[in-house]
Amino acid sequence: MPLLSLVVPFLNESEAAPHFAQFTTELEKIIKTRFGLDMETVFVDDGSRDTSIERFSMTMTGQWSIIELSRNFGKEMALFAGLEHAKGDYVLMIDADMQHPMSVCLAMIEEIITDDDLDVVYTIRDDRRAESLKKEVAGRAFYWLINFRQRFQMPENAGDFRIMRRNVVDALLTVRDRRRFNKGLYAWTGFRQKGLPYTPDARIGGATKWSKLSLLGLSLEGITSFSALPLRIVSAFGALTGLFGIFYGIKIIFEVFFYGTSVPGYPSLIVAITVLGGLNLALLGLLGEYVWVSIAESKNRPLYLIRKIHRSDNIDG
Numbered sequence: 001m002p003l004l005s006l007v008v009p010f011l012n013e014s015e016a017a018p019h020f021a022q023f024t025t026e027l028e029k030i031i032k033t034r035f036g037l038d039m040e041t042v043f044v045d046d047g048s049r050d051t052s053i054e055r056f057s058m059t060m061t062g063q064w065s066i067i068e069l070s071r072n073f074g075k076e077m078a079l080f081a082g083l084e085h086a087k088g089d090y091v092l093m094i095d096a097d098m099q100h101p102m103s104v105c106l107a108m109i110e111e112i113i114t115d116d117d118l119d120v121v122y123t124i125r126d127d128r129r130a131e132s133l134k135k136e137v138a139g140r141a142f143y144w145l146i147n148f149r150q151r152f153q154m155p156e157n158a159g160d161f162r163i164m165r166r167n168v169v170d171a172l173l174t175v176r177d178r179r180r181f182n183k184g185l186y187a188w189t190g191f192r193q194k195g196l197p198y199t200p201d202a203r204i205g206g207a208t209k210w211s212k213l214s215l216l217g218l219s220l221e222g223i224t225s226f227s228a229l230p231l232r233i234v235s236a237f238g239a240l241t242g243l244f245g246i247f248y249g250i251k252i253i254f255e256v257f258f259y260g261t262s263v264p265g266y267p268s269l270i271v272a273i274t275v276l277g278g279l280n281l282a283l284l285g286l287l288g289e290y291v292w293v294s295i296a297e298s299k300n301r302p303l304y305l306i307r308k309i310h311r312s313d314n315i316d317g
């Protein structure tokens with residue numbers, strides 16, 4: 001029987017654990033009868049500080065393992081660790097907090113096993129409309145910037161919740177980026193992908209791990225890992241202001257010689273100095289970001305460290 005691996009990263013999800021365990025038991029039963037699929041669950045404990053590991057181990061049925069990382073490496077890296085340990089012909093990545101509905105999982109599984117031409121089925125959150133205008137505008141700007149004239153396009157609001165065929169998983173595993181911006185990597189790999197819209201459920205217990213600030217950080221990582229557009233915009237702007245300066249200078253010289261005008265303009269001087277000084281500093285910071293990406297990538301550190309692997313009795317290592 002073909003095997004489906006669930007890859008589930010978690011960080012302090014002890015409250016959700018029993019619910020998730022029940023979810024997997026049900027899912028396994030349904031896909032066995034409906035699609036003739038076997039199932040294993042590969043959890044990745046991303047440095048939880050609560051009793052998540054015990055709670056998952058106690059409540060899970062079927063074949064499962066928990067890859068316990070040595071500390072918090074971030075969801076992107078946790079997913080990578082999970083992919084490295086998943087053995088399935090298909091891999092379904094899903095969160096542990098019960099936000100991803102069963103019906104959507106089943107729809108994705110059905111799509112991919114009935115359509116041989118399909119390598120990936122991803123999901124698109126359609127609840128973003130309810131969010132604030134500010135967030136919507138920020139999101140739009142982000143996708144416009146990162147997708148501008150790229151050979152591969154990142155679909156808006158497509159997340160990690162997706163199912164992939166083995167060939168795509170293997171492709172993703174060859175990418176050793178330390179700064180993993182998953183949305184970008186999924187698009188970068190290409191393959192035949194299809195999106196399904198869905199509305200996430202409310203989270204069971206706990207709180208989201210994404211603050212506004214961490215989202216901003218992630219966006220910046222995404223852009224600096226996938227796009228040189230910000231650098232080009234600043235260069236173009238610099239070139240334009242430079243050009244403007246030259247013409248303005250010519251104009252002043254012209255005026256002094258032909259009309260004998262003295263040179264006024266203390267305010268314009270201050271404006272020019274502060275604007276250009278500010279731009280210079282901003283550009284330095286931006287350059288620093290890009291340099292930092294390349295430093296981080298050039299260190300040959302492992303992507304993550306495992307403290308211990310926990311397994312159900314019926315699974316072979």
Ligand code: UDP
Nearest residue numbers: 009010011046074075078095096097208209
């Ligand atoms: N998560 C993780 N490492 C982190 C942050 C989150 O493994 O550093 C897990 C978390 O436990 C959950 C999933 O990633 O299973 C999604 O996180 P969250 O629910 O906070 O994100 P949201 O659903 O709000 O986008």
Ligand code: MG
Nearest residue numbers: 095097099203
């Ligand atoms: Mg969540």
